[in-house]
Amino acid sequence: MEKKIPHKIYISESEMPKAWFNIKACMKEQHEPFINPKTMKPCTEDDLRPVFCDEVIKQELNTTDELIPIPQGIQDLYHMYRPSPLCRAYFLEKALGTPAKIYYKFEGNNTSGSHKLNSAMAQVYYAKEQGITSLTTETGAGQWGTALSMACAFCGIDLKVYMVKVSSEQKPHRKEVIRTYGAEVIPSPSNTTKVGRSILEKMPNTGGSLGCAISEAVEVALETENCRYVLGSVLDHVLLHQTVIGLESKTALEKYGETPDIVIGCCGGGSNFGGLIAPFMADKIKGKAKTTFIGVEPASCPSLTRGKYAYDFCDTGKMTPLAKMYTLGSGFMPSPNHSGGLRYHGMSPIISKLYHDGYMEARTVEQSKVFEAAEIFARTEGILPAPESSHAIRATIDEALKCKESGEAKTILFGLTGTGYFDMSAYKNFNDGNMSDYIPTDEDLEEGFKTLPKVE
Amino acid sequence: MEKKIPHKIYISESEMPKAWFNIKACMKEQHEPFINPKTMKPCTEDDLRPVFCDEVIKQELNTTDELIPIPQGIQDLYHMYRPSPLCRAYFLEKALGTPAKIYYKFEGNNTSGSHKLNSAMAQVYYAKEQGITSLTTETGAGQWGTALSMACAFCGIDLKVYMVKVSSEQKPHRKEVIRTYGAEVIPSPSNTTKVGRSILEKMPNTGGSLGCAISEAVEVALETENCRYVLGSVLDHVLLHQTVIGLESKTALEKYGETPDIVIGCCGGGSNFGGLIAPFMADKIKGKAKTTFIGVEPASCPSLTRGKYAYDFCDTGKMTPLAKMYTLGSGFMPSPNHSGGLRYHGMSPIISKLYHDGYMEARTVEQSKVFEAAEIFARTEGILPAPESSHAIRATIDEALKCKESGEAKTILFGLTGTGYFDMSAYKNFNDGNMSDYIPTDEDLEEGFKTLPKVE
Numbered sequence: 060m061e062k063k064i065p066h067k068i069y070i071s072e073s074e075m076p077k078a079w080f081n082i083k084a085c086m087k088e089q090h091e092p093f094i095n096p097k098t099m100k101p102c103t104e105d106d107l108r109p110v111f112c113d114e115v116i117k118q119e120l121n122t123t124d125e126l127i128p129i130p131q132g133i134q135d136l137y138h139m140y141r142p143s144p145l146c147r148a149y150f151l152e153k154a155l156g157t158p159a160k161i162y163y164k165f166e167g168n169n170t171s172g173s174h175k176l177n178s179a180m181a182q183v184y185y186a187k188e189q190g191i192t193s194l195t196t197e198t199g200a201g202q203w204g205t206a207l208s209m210a211c212a213f214c215g216i217d218l219k220v221y222m223v224k225v226s227s228e229q230k231p232h233r234k235e236v237i238r239t240y241g242a243e244v245i246p247s248p249s250n251t252t253k254v255g256r257s258i259l260e261k262m263p264n265t266g267g268s269l270g271c272a273i274s275e276a277v278e279v280a281l282e283t284e285n286c287r288y289v290l291g292s293v294l295d296h297v298l299l300h301q302t303v304i305g306l307e308s309k310t311a312l313e314k315y316g317e318t319p320d321i322v323i324g325c326c327g328g329g330s331n332f333g334g335l336i337a338p339f340m341a342d343k344i345k346g347k348a349k350t351t352f353i354g355v356e357p358a359s360c361p362s363l364t365r366g367k368y369a370y371d372f373c374d375t376g377k378m379t380p381l382a383k384m385y386t387l388g389s390g391f392m393p394s395p396n397h398s399g400g401l402r403y404h405g406m407s408p409i410i411s412k413l414y415h416d417g418y419m420e421a422r423t424v425e426q427s428k429v430f431e432a433a434e435i436f437a438r439t440e441g442i443l444p445a446p447e448s449s450h451a452i453r454a455t456i457d458e459a460l461k462c463k464e465s466g467e468a469k470t471i472l473f474g475l476t477g478t479g480y481f482d483m484s485a486y487k488n489f490n491d492g493n494m495s496d497y498i499p500t501d502e503d504l505e506e507g508f509k510t511l512p513k514v515e
Numbered sequence: 516m517e518k519k520i521p522h523k524i525y526i527s528e529s530e531m532p533k534a535w536f537n538i539k540a541c542m543k544e545q546h547e548p549f550i551n552p553k554t555m556k557p558c559t560e561d562d563l564r565p566v567f568c569d570e571v572i573k574q575e576l577n578t579t580d581e582l583i584p585i586p587q588g589i590q591d592l593y594h595m596y597r598p599s600p601l602c603r604a605y606f607l608e609k610a611l612g613t614p615a616k617i618y619y620k621f622e623g624n625n626t627s628g629s630h631k632l633n634s635a636m637a638q639v640y641y642a643k644e645q646g647i648t649s650l651t652t653e654t655g656a657g658q659w660g661t662a663l664s665m666a667c668a669f670c671g672i673d674l675k676v677y678m679v680k681v682s683s684e685q686k687p688h689r690k691e692v693i694r695t696y697g698a699e700v701i702p703s704p705s706n707t708t709k710v711g712r713s714i715l716e717k718m719p720n721t722g723g724s725l726g727c728a729i730s731e732a733v734e735v736a737l738e739t740e741n742c743r744y745v746l747g748s749v750l751d752h753v754l755l756h757q758t759v760i761g762l763e764s765k766t767a768l769e770k771y772g773e774t775p776d777i778v779i780g781c782c783g784g785g786s787n788f789g790g791l792i793a794p795f796m797a798d799k800i801k802g803k804a805k806t807t808f809i810g811v812e813p814a815s816c817p818s819l820t821r822g823k824y825a826y827d828f829c830d831t832g833k834m835t836p837l838a839k840m841y842t843l844g845s846g847f848m849p850s851p852n853h854s855g856g857l858r859y860h861g862m863s864p865i866i867s868k869l870y871h872d873g874y875m876e877a878r879t880v881e882q883s884k885v886f887e888a889a890e891i892f893a894r895t896e897g898i899l900p901a902p903e904s905s906h907a908i909r910a911t912i913d914e915a916l917k918c919k920e921s922g923e924a925k926t927i928l929f930g931l932t933g934t935g936y937f938d939m940s941a942y943k944n945f946n947d948g949n950m951s952d953y954i955p956t957d958e959d960l961e962e963g964f965k966t967l968p969k970v971e
Contacts, residue, residue: 065527065528065594066528066594066595067528069525071521072521072522072523138521138522138605139522139606139896139897140897149594150595150669168624169897169898170893170897170898170899170934170936172936209897212893212894213606213894213895213897231939232688232936232939232940235939235940235942235943235946236899236936236939236942238942238943238946239890239893239899239942239946240893240894241894434695437626437668437695437696438665438668438669438696438697439669440595441595441596441625441626441665441669442625442626443626443692443695478626480626480628480688480692480936480937481936483687483688483691483692484688484691486691486692486694486695487691487694490691490694490695
């Protein structure tokens, strides 16, 4: 199997990005600004300062600089686990019998098991520089919580993680990883916050949601001295940090004269997808490429494909600014039989805007089909993928099989965001034939939409 | 942190080894031959043929060829997950304040979470070539079982895995990974074999042992048509396959003009250690280097440091040939509070011989010290290590701290054999302060020695 293109393409450490790629500077129209729900006016830096670190607020509001330098201190932290490999899926291609060339950027080869470390390292570094001594956050599938606990361990910062209760029960071992890195894990909703107590009173048996965990983490950050909140997805600065994925992929592909016809990623809050597509999307916006972009979401939490493009709160407790995005309503909670992450009610404002303006496609997949794809991938490429990432695998396999029918040798790039080592309860359901699908009815969605705020 | 030597050194796919390194061809004296317990004469190829595949028997008995070509088909399989990175532990060095230069070869970046895939791929490939349709094996910590299930999935061969009962209880999720790759997992001792039933009758509450699981797997292989047994450690051919670890490490170090002063690895059955040290040991034997080699074993299962150098069975059921090795007796079972792998009663005959002839050192460490080292490593280098691998980390940290005292800038290479993602129950005990150490008394060891066979 001597081929010109190796199975794994590693760029050298000196080729790693020195600046993040700010896709907003290329977009013809910006997404609507965040709105302060108290004043109903666009958020200023001052509005955001009690919650977020100063430097990330600047990044959040920056729409003009295409390249934002990565401080040397963050580049040093990235060296711990980057560059990640860009892999050619020779084994999968052969198993499918497709003429398509399939590449995946594998972000799971670090202990967080995902891409989340890319933003965790950046945000914790900025917090440390600002003299912040403790941080709070939420986590769903647990990857973000693990990543942040790792970053906090390296930088010497205290951390409280509000973990969606159903995930903390499905994944007790994630909790131990986070504890090994020295952070505290609290299942959400909890009795430690006002918003948590209020939700528990109304719904004592709820499995929780990301939106609810965010509310609890924000409340603690606001009420603790020298403490800030950090978010692992959705916001523009998180997408910005994740652009190392797309930038490294582009550098690696260019070494072999390859350009993708299709770029595929799973969409929960949108940060990995946004980070993967950013530099390729810039080429499309500038008319240099005709790439197809496909965001894949679970049928059980279809914010892009069945949500409304509207102003909404980022959290269930309605404490955050309002963002214009595709949303199912902050009161929406996915069915308890939904496995893994991708359970957020909204979608990154950048991704929402790109989708709204026709630069990308979106589709949903059901979880039994997702695990079927995961198993095919594990048995051919050797990596046991996270359920989240397997949404992208499903769509990639579907596109590769279309190529098989049409005979087209398209180049497909997808984001393999993480590994499924902490998702074995879900795999057990699949292995036992007990995996059920759930597609919310229009009536279910209407209940969520009722929680949307009224904005003129 | 711009340095000449990168954090991770990847050799290119074309630089990967094309042949395994047979250390026996360099050794001045060979280890004693295997003995057939029925005839009490050295084992012939015919003696081994009912149990093992033909090609690995040839490798097992080969003492003359220094290089044994890796078939192209196995090289292709290795491309799925190799080369593995050789990492410079800059972050750990800094945290320890040591002048030592620490390198580790990281074998955990694949779904088996360990180096075990190196021999699994080879053995399953040879079985397939020979027309074998099913395989049996044992697994302790679960890494070998996972690796073999992956290799069997790629090659389309049925697999039964006898998993040490205490491990299968500590690690239910390992079982699901193995099932995802299509294999069957049976906790050992079980009612599916004569030897299992006999052990259960005598010790209904036993947590099992690797030796016992081996007996069950061998029994099934002997009684099933077109079925063979595969072993994940101890034997010469397994060490041979693992030499890709040492060969890649040497190629990577030579690129930067580095030669190790000390090479450290954990020792269970001895295969990862043997594979890591082989090409460096050859230089020492040939008088080209003065490297120190340190094998590290758990205080609770001290075969090299407190065992006898004697002929013994490789399994509890006394079905295998006799091997001359350091052993605690095939009846020895480590204390149930011992976490993870490295619970085998014996030691690779090659490693035993090298130790006996003074080419290497051995030492024991207690598990609370091992997990302490694991936590330091996780929090500095970012990788959550397997308990087994953490034995090597402990010894490396100890050596690096000696360098700090003496001011010597020694170059240390250690084998980071795997990740601890499926060992979180053990980490939980450590995080909760519930980790206890256990050192067998001389009387405990005498009980094991009583099970040694009498050999003239």
